[in-house]
Amino acid sequence: MTRTASVFSRFPLPRLLAFALTWWLITEGAAASWMIGAPAVVLATLISARLLPPQRLAWAGLAPFAGFFLRHSLLGAVDVAQRAFRPARPLDPAVIDYPLQLQPGLPRVFMLNVVSLLPGTLSADLEADCLRVHVLDAGQDNPAQLAHLEARVAGLFGLTLTHNIN
Amino acid sequence: MPDLYHALTLFLLLNLGAGLWRVVQGPTAADRMLAAQLFGTTAVAILLVLAQAGGVAALRDVALVFALLAAVAAVAFVRRAWPQPEDEHDRP
Amino acid sequence: MTGPDYLSALLLLAGALFFLAGTLGLLRFPDVYTRLHALTKADNVGLGLIVLGLALQSGSWLVAGKLVLIWLLVLLAGASVAHLIARGARQRGIPEWRR
Known part of the structure; x- marks a missing residue:
């Protein structure tokens, strides 16, 4: 059949x-x-x-992405650790909206998960194409960091984004 | 190394015990669930250390099961056991 | 103790430090969202460092691979659960703490 x-x-x-x-x-x-x-x-x-239909994956991009991920998740942990250790407990949280260019599917789910492991960001909600991100420090340039990550994820799945915010 | 393994296990256990404070305090059911998350990750770490310290390979399989169970428990909590909306007295 | 032993010990101790940071964040941070940040990031890296330290001691590529596999599984579960809890908390109207 x-x-x-x-x-x-x-x-x-x-x-x-x-x-x-x-x-x-x-x-x-x-x-x-x-x-x-x-x-x-x-x-x-x-x-x-x-x-889950077979996905395109840029195999050559796997190692660079792994390197990027390991480096930034370590930075994220160091960042949150120093906030937890310092007596002043420096936090300035906010919720920001980030319009996703990645289409629904595995690349988007992947991005959602990685966001929570990178410095200062936590994916809190997804509405249509808008990702709500809870950030630990509203003073940082979080949108640029998210755009950088999105471009990286797109590259890993062999996609190109129409425009880059950076 | 064996001394270090045992000290590390003890430290992780104490760490876990401190996390219990959050279970007691809440204030929301979600905060209590966070402590369950902590238990999952810490239990995996402890089991992996003990597997290496005692040369018991099977403990790594127990750690694997713990990793899976912690995820299943959290999903079950969010989908089934979390009252909607949160009770008033549970509000922070 | 030999060279690799010292490296392992260093990694294990660093891992323990991150577990401590995760618990401190869980106890000190003001709301469920900020506590989620602390737990997911610090504990996952803590486990990663402990896994690395143990992998060096395991003396077997297979066991090292299995340890990394377990770590990846915990990472995936941790990140997904963090999102689920954060989304559920927002849907239930749990407010975010502001400075």
Whole structure:
């Protein structure tokens, strides 16, 4: 049938490899576990292809993004830690609106999650294309930081944004 | 290293105990749920340290389950158990 | 203790410091939103540093990979839950603290 055919024609090999790697790691390389692992990995790939269509991903951008993410989440933690440690507890929170250019789907969900791990920002709500961001320090240039992140996320998923706020 | 592992475990446990204050204080149900978040992450850290300290590989699987359970618990709280609107006396 | 041991110890202690920061934020910050900032950012990095310190000691690429996998899972869960709680709090009209 066409549906079965479409599932197999869109069988996402990178996802199969990712699930296989996950199994290999959580079983700490136990060879005998593949009796169960092999069918589980194939099944997981089929189901995930059905639920979430294969995504474009700029593989070359993965390592630079990981570097950016690690650096900035460390900065974010240091920032919030010094606010927690200092006796004055310096906070100047606000809620800002950020119009998203990323279309609904995985890239947008990904951005939503990363926002909460970067310095001073927490994605608090999403209404239509507008992301409500709770910020710890209203005095910082939060919109520019968000625009930079959005461009990075778009690059990771092989998308180009129509205009850049920066 | 073993001494460090045990000191670290103890420290993380004390840290967890301090977080209980937020459960007691609230003031909103969401604040109490935050402490549950803290428990999830800290439990994962403690289990991973103990797995390395005692050479018990299975504890890493327990940590994995804790990571998943903490997420499921939080989602269940937000979707099912969180009164809407918050009770008046729960307001900060 | 050898060189890698010192590095591990440093990473583990730094991780513990971030866990302390997360709890301090949870106790000292004025509302649920600011507390969320503290918990998600500080604890996730704290766990990341502890994972790194343990991975160096594990002596196995497989175990190191598994530790990183667990960390990524906690990151994903933490960020998603933070968003859910923040959104739920706004929908329920819990006000944001202002300076």
